[in-house]
Amino acid sequence: MAENLALPGVRRREWPKWLKLPVLIGFGIIGFWVLVCLSVDFWPIDNPIDMVARRLQPPSFDHWFGTDALGRDVLSRTLHGARFSLMMSCAVIIFAVLIGSTIGAIAGYVGGFVDGALMRLVDVTLSFPPILLAMAVTAALGPGLENAAVAMIIVWWPIYARLMRGQVLSVKSREHVEAAVAAGASHSRTLLKHILPLSWSPILINATMDFGQVVLLTASLSFIGLGASPPTPEWGSMISEGAIHFYQWWICAGPGIAILSVVLGFNFLGDGLRDLLDPRSK
Amino acid sequence: MGRQQHVRWASLKVAAMLYAGVTAVTLLPSTAAADDALVIARDIDINSLDPARGFCDTCQIYFSNVYETLVGLGKDNATLTPRLAASWEANADQSQFTFNLDPGAKFSDGSPVEAKDVKWTFERLKNIKGGAAFLMDPVTSVEAKDAQTVVVTLSGPNSEFLNIVSAPYAGIINSDVAAASGATAAADAETTDKAEAWFLANSAGSGPYVLANYKPDDELRFKANPEYKRTKVAISDIVIKHTKDAVTQAQLLESGNADIAMQIDPDTAKTLNTENLNVETIPSYNFLYVALAPGAKTAPKLSKEIRQAIGYALDYDGIIEFTVGGQGTKTPAPIPNGFPGTSGLPEPKQDLEKAKELLAKAGVPDGFEIDSEFPNMNSYGVDLSLLSQKIQQDLSKVGIKVNLTPVEFSVWRDHVRGDGIPLTVSFYAPDYYGSAQYVQFFGMMEGTPWFNRAGGKNDPSIANPATAELLKKALASAGEEQEKAYHELALGMIEDRIIIPVVSPNLVLASSKKVTGLRYSACCNLLMDELALQ
């Protein structure tokens, strides 16, 4: 105890305030965007793909974020863009988790050659810098939001496969599992009833923390021109359209701030989550 | 390398760095590496620097200035002028041409330009089957009568042949030098020619400039050809700096880091601080068009009536306003305004009532859905994505729902040629001054690219039987009669409504006030030997 009171200036509180505030901010930001996703159709804003005003108008009372090169309302497009970014990231994470953890669970449970082969595949996939792999896949499949999603699932599943395998391996040797096997439970039953329920939590936590990264990579692919197609109001492609009209800074500003806030929100959540789970910082 | 040497090398480097540091301090007020080359900012889209293979806008500029054609195009963008050929004559039905070469013309290595080089160049262009090989399609034989005389025999009358040989792709190559580097003009050149890589680092022409250096995605550097005497070359070094977007080009120009910016779009041009700049907006011969493919695999019914309805549904003025900020002109037919046969063509107009009426008559009063892919790029200042979205909006007013998919240009090319794309947008810039190339590209007759792309094989009904005959007539005639034939061809293409030109974007010629002699050439884009610095 005395050591903990020593000079380094490390004060420890039972439940530090800073730990909660970022989580709250994170929840606030993400909550806002989820709300936007659900209700944006009812907002008193223009249609995101209609030309509603003169083109390239700076922000004004009628168009808070200005208008883009086609005279569309940037605010409306930014808000509608949340759907594509969040829904796509959701889909990517869900599929990556499902595919990854299934493969990981099988590898961990079956072991032997299957494990070796699957894990080498995981190793190789993880050896690619994510963006290069995603670019190669989207280039091969052809640009488009769906193909970008496929690319990102390919990038992300190995992470969950590795995680799940580790979990399954550690749970597998526990007594109650061995007891179940001894009692004659089938493989699928053992895996589903006894192993998986105990292996989920780290995967969920990781998935939350990866969300922001998926949003970023989606936008990046769209920015390069390998993601969403016009007139879809996707943030990355909006910024890439805005980059052409560089002097009209407001076209990029809306979607840029949107991406930043979503990623920041998830990072806040992830940070808080990590602090909560890391026994060291408690 | 021995260890001893290694150490010595290392200490040498350290010494060099120390030396650099010391001199750096003493020379501190000196400016950046003085380089008085004229700097041109443009997007370098080179696919090859071999005249028989390259086919792109930057290639056009490069070939025009490094290689010389037999015939040149005058400043009026219509009259042909002597270049390598001091004079020429055609036989009565314009199927055989004899060129008398300028005896003073020399390649950059000092050797004279001879008839054998012309023969070799033309045969190679044809046999390599590259991007511009179609130029040689009419040619059946090239004969070098003597060192100074070339006779070209065509398969039929072609009044445009002189215009064809004025295309930069038909620039004459020094055959001895190129052949020594693996180039060949033989019939199997397409597989046996090994010179493409050599052409990326060397040039072998007689033009005012020679290739100094090419770094892909970075710069293309020219230096004056000392052997070139035809005109006076004022600037000895010119560099084209790869600058992708208009805004950056404008920035370079404004900051004085570039002397000429070639692809500033009208929107950006408005933001330019013109104090030290000459900014001129002129009509161009480039145009963008909507293309319909009734024979495409996924196409809905696209009868002539429906195609015409689409033609009436488009808001031409709006398109020009949206895509180029009003800086463009309407083009009635897929032949640039000012080319033979285009005077007096009816201007396209939006007429929603008529469009709806035509749709009703065609049995689709409530419209239909149509898939559209377009190349995701910016051409001649027009963002094709913007253009497509505008068209999508226009057509929605008559109930036609367009599903847009942007694709990379290479993918688009693949798709448009394969299954076909029911509705797309694209662009065209002239390879030389002449209207036949447009009929041969857009005309609804067997063998033209757009006949195939529109699905002529699946739906032969889209062919326009009059086209082939009229073209033959146009090529065999001259003057008034030729003009009339092209005019009829243009009217036919308007009637067909497979190709609906929507905008001919103006060209912004922007340069620093020091630069003189900048102009836009219909054949050659930019002629560097005409440039000078005040």
Added chain:
Amino acid sequence: MTAPLLEVRDLGIAIGALDVVRGVDLSLGRGKTLGLVGESGCGKSITMLAIMGLLSEHVRVTGSIRLSGDELVGKPQSALAELRGKRMAMIFQDPMTSLNPVMTVGEQLGEAIAIHQPRMKRQARQARALDLLRLVAIPFPDRRLLQYPHELSGGMRQRVMIAIAMANDPELLIADEPTTALDVTVQAQIMELLQRLQAERHMGMLLISHDLGVVGDIADEVAIMYAGRICERGSVDAVFDSPHHPYTHGLLASLPQIDRTVGKLASIPGALPSLASRPQGCRFHPRCFHAQETCRREEPQLRPVASGAVAACHFAEIAVPSRKAEEVA
């Protein structure tokens, strides 16, 4: 009369609203050894950190700590840093964790010298480091200089720590349970070394331990601490021979002796109260077999007892039978 080497008066240490240590008085003369004894968590380590000035700024220290008459409480960190390692040095409980794992023995020794003798040349420093290692009787000292802490045995590491502490010939050496983390066989060697150094250099040594046996062997004086307070203090002879505080008595009774095999603190039931739940009145009363009503109400103060020591027990005279008497009986 000159001031004693170390004089602590009414030392109080508090973190927020919690009193960790209160009313501690200690005094140590030059060349003497003072043993500070108590269970883990009783506040002896924090007292020692307070003396060294190593407590975080969030910890409030009151009272007075004088080193040769020089007041340390309230001195700025920079001034304290100059004293540390030079006039007072410290040896930690676990030599593994208190040596920097990524620095060699030589680097750490060299640093200890360089901090206070910045002008000393590299070579002189090297020689001095070597001397120090010889001083603490480390075999092959020149080889050790280049080794990392994890390459040494536990006893060797503690010798290095001692060498570091001796680097600038301090007047005061604080040894915080210097042998607890070591093998039994090594413990005696280290204590011997400390004793020898203390005698040779005429240092004052503050030995902190929960082991009365060790303290009894080498200390001149001893202070027993319980729950943040001193409960008995006096010469080793006085306190050991006739403890007057029931706690001291319990501690002594739990000493393993040849004729008795009793577990640690077997004679004291219960456990040390936590910081937040210290009882009213005498802090020891819940565990005291002799606790009376007064003990629950009133906190006893230190007062002289028959042995010549001071003890803080309401019933110091009667509560505890003389140890000697017990043994006789």
Added chain:
Amino acid sequence: MTRYIVRRLLSLPLLLLGIVSLAFLISHATQGDPLASIVSERQMDNPEVVAAAKARWGLDKSLPEQYFIYIRNLLSGDLGTSFRTKQPVAQDLLERLPATLELVIAAMLLGSTTGIVLGVLAARFRDRVIDHAARLWALIGSSTPVFWSGLIFLYIFSVVLGWLPGPGRLDARATPPEGLTGFLTIDALLIGDMGLFWDALHHLMLPALVLGWTVMGIVSRLVRASMLDVLSQDYITAARARGAGEVRVLLNHALRNALVPTLTIIGFTFAYLITGAVLTEAIFSWTGIGSYAVDAARSLDYPAIMGVTIVGGAAFLLTNLATDIAYAFADPRIRLS
């Protein structure tokens, strides 16, 4: 330790083969016809031309055959010829490598030094304003899309303020020295041209700043965490006990230990750097491997895409290996076991 390195090195060729195979598979699973980017439009219907082109680019062979040919060529350093630039991909990559390295190294230096400083300050002043500010700044850094911050920075510093030049590695008028390292800043110093050096440095600043910001976020977060861990260790108290001052304790003792775990994330940061470099280069017209990758992906230049993915994957793999080994070396406890 030696055994560990040997084992890692032995698994390397297998992983590399895996990388090559996967990259090959992906780029040949394409929907587009690579011929469309080689053969000219008007010749596509000419079967002779198409056959000749296929033969020339090796596309007439079966997939396994193409695969073995690719592997064989790869072993001799031949990554094929780019459809787009018509140059050997290996040459293209080599020409562009210095530009990317210069950017990445500058960003890494900038990002890790600021990240370390921020991390140390945040840990030392935990829960104070400076800690919160540093953490927020770092978090924003790693949450901002570089393609957006790049544009914003360009707009502010180049257009509005005019302090720094626009895209590119040098002024359009400056000529880079030939045949030296390819790192323009170093080359300029080597030839002693101070003007050129400042020019290159000015151009390097913005992209390095943009890219470095993301690195800073990651590094500062990790340094803070491991500093906090280290600062509560006994040897820190022990160092103070021997009279070490605040700076010495923080830098000599705490940071030195805290940097050891930080090393492990260099590999991890490398992935971020590549992602960032691809986008940063695209925005700043930086003729490096990143913009080459984007151009290749856009024009379906398969040899180039494959080359970039393979080289990127191999670099990533080697960096991870190198950091693991470096980690082992940095910590004497592991090195000597």
